[in-house]
Amino acid sequence: MARRKPADEDDDDAPKKKKKPARKVVEEDEPEDDDVEDYSKPKKAGENAYTGLLAIAFLGLAGAAVLLFLDYSELNEKPIPAPTMTLPALGATAPAGQPAPPPAPEPGN
Numbered sequence: 631m632a633r634r635k636p637a638d639e640d641d642d643d644a645p646k647k648k649k650k651p652a653r654k655v656v657e658e659d660e661p662e663d664d665d666v667e668d669y670s671k672p673k674k675a676g677e678n679a680y681t682g683l684l685a686i687a688f689l690g691l692a693g694a695a696v697l698l699f700l701d702y703s704e705l706n707e708k709p710i711p712a713p714t715m716t717l718p719a720l721g722a723t724a725p726a727g728q729p730a731p732p733p734a735p736e737p738g739n
Contacts, residue, residue: 714736716733716736718731718736
């Protein structure tokens with residue numbers, strides 16, 4: 631294996647890299663101020679259809695919040711009835727070709 635020489639030693643056998651000449655800067659005439667738009671400052675966005683849609687969405691959300699509050703405030707005024715459910719007796723089935731019997735009346739009615 632060949633021994634490498636440190637980078638600070640001169641190597642006369644190695645080809646030297648040539649530096650590229652600097653590019654010439656061509657100056658162009660400055661255009662008049664009327665022809666150039668100023669891009670340094672962003673343009674102010676105007677109102678468009680999306681602004682209207684945003685306003686409609688906001689009004690819808692505000693209205694939904696009001697309706698939700700009204701619905702929630704009614705919950706404390708009246709008690710919620712307990713759910714009731716009637717089941718047929720175990721093993722009772724409707725005869726073939728016959729509809730199921732109507733549910734039994736609720737007790738207390």
